[in-house]
Amino acid sequence: MSTSADTLLTPAVAKTQPATSATQESRWVRWSLTAIALLFLAAFLFVPLAAVFTEALKGGLALYWQAITEPEALAAIELSLLAALIAVPMNLVFGVAAAWAIAKFDFPGKPLLITLIDLPFAVSPVIAGLIYVLVFGAHGWLGPWLIEHDLKIIFAVPGIVLATVFVTFPFVARELIPLMEAQGGEEEEAAIVLGASGWQTFWRVTLPNIKWGLLYGTILSTARALGEFGAVSVVSGHIRGLTTTLPLHVEILYNEYNFVAAFACASVLTLMALVMLAAKSFIEWRTRLARSAA
Amino acid sequence: MRRTTILPGFGLALGFALFYLGLLVLLPLSAAFIKSAGMGWADFWQAVSAPRVLASYKLSFGAALLAAAINAVFGLLVAWVLVRYPFPGRRFVDALVDLPFALPTAVAGIALTALYSSNGWIGQYFAAAGIKIAFTPLGVVVALTFIGLPFVVRTVQPVLEDLEHAVEEAAASLGASRLQTFTRVIFPALLPALATGFTMAFARAVGEYGSVIFIAGNIPMVSEITPLIIISKLEQYDYAGATAVAVVMLVISLLLLLTINALQIWSRRRASA
Secondary structure, three states: OOOHHHHHOOHHHHHHOOOOHHHOOOHHHHHHHHHHHHHHHHHHHHHHHHHHHHHHOOOOHHHHHHHHHOHHHHHHHHHHHHHHHHHHHHHHHHHHHHHHHHHHOOOOOHHHHHHHHHHHHHOOHHHHHHHHHHHHOOOOOOHHHHHHOOOOOOOOHHHHHHHHHHHOOOHHHHHHHHHHHHHOOHHHHHHHHOOOOHHHHHHHHHHHHHHHHHHHHHHHHHHHHHHOOHHHHHHHOOOOOOOOOHHHHHHHHHHOOOHHHHHHHHHHHHHHHHHHHHHHHHHHHHHHHHHHHO | OOOOOOOOOHHHHHHHHHHHHHHHHHHHHHHHHHHHHOOOHHHHHHHHOOHHHHHHHHHHHHHHHHHHHHHHHHHHHHHHHHHHOOOOOHHHHHHHOOHHHHOOHHHHHHHHHHHHOOOOOOHHHHHHOOOOOOOOHHHHHHHHHHHHHHHHHHHHHHHHHHOOHHHHHHHHHOOOOHHHHHHHHHHHHHHHHHHHHHHHHHHHHHHOOHHHHHHHOOOOOOOOOHHHHHHHHHHOOOHHHHHHHHHHHHHHHHHHHHHHHHHHHHHHHHHHO
């Protein structure tokens, strides 16, 4: 797989070279640049992160526990998890299919397809919600038909799932396309020549090769799915205990000036985000390790 | 590209991908264009050029531009420090840079509001100097800076890591000062990545909603962003008006997406040159 030139020129080697003074800044410059960078990150990352937990625990542990275990909060957590649990696997299957077609085959219009896959990232979350209202809402294309058949998509759980699918659409595909392009098709071709079926080749050869990339994309989409606000807000209808996801529950509590409860629920979301970040860092560390061992 | 492959599954994979993309993304998006096409030019123009809507474009694009510029400067600095200067806890800081990607925007919104309001941890010092941040357009810039923070760092960082030391040594041995080496050798190499990161941060910030609405104060004509205009039109059941404004934003987003693609091609070409 990896060429010998690749292993000779790893950045790790370059980094351990003794830095000569001609290509190194003075100690004073280094320290002040590091200090400015850390100060900027503190103002925009570290302090806000700390603020979530301080504000959440302002009323004491008992109040905190009460805020995150009251029925509406639990229902919101459940709905957030449900939406992620449906949307992420859907996009996973799409991502693998799209990456298989794009990375292993040549066809006209490929760059256009890649751009279209990226499209949901460029669209404002509010517009992502709006377009589903235009299709499925009471005055939308399918509205009258849905009402006739007593089906509810907008202001109901299916709408929330659809909005979540839209905002997490590109993650897995984007992760897999460059990975599978770099791996090429030789290993799969060898499996086919040796008599494996298409599915056997996929499960035994392709999947083990892409599993880390797949997991990476899954983590990114799950994080986004659990936290989506704008798109879900448009299609949810904010029916408490029924169509409020955890981020929407935070908004409701905040707008009722129930700050401690709002930050308590926000801290749950923050913990989920930190778990996702840790998992992401772990995969990056593993991939780097595998690459330097190759 | 070379191969005519013997691999199976092309029809199934591409067919499914196109069907899924069409059904869930392209068809609903086309609904916005079709809906606004049905409303007539005069109504459309009136909806997208009302004074309150124009003020919101100015805020959304102005604040997004300013936030992306802040991120370009500080993102470059953060990437530089993370790659070049080892310091204790660097791995931890490096991992936390992605926090804005993982943290729900509503959480970011209320946390930043708590910090930057006049009695917050950070806002109190600015309030003492007579500067109000939360509930003003400045607050919008703060939220959008948070949202766009990882983009520049993550586009510049890999390019900086791959930059060959020998080039800098050559510049130094030819008599360039460290600053000259940076402005003449390093910065031009980073420029395509920097421009890509800037445009990505800008594109993300223009459409951002969740983090902004808490800190903005949402005063019409002053601190009301365009996505909020869409929401409030929807809440008044003005679907046509909401869609018209959405179409304006969609067209701009598409142009930004094409710009990002062009910039990425430029980056790749520069990297392989």
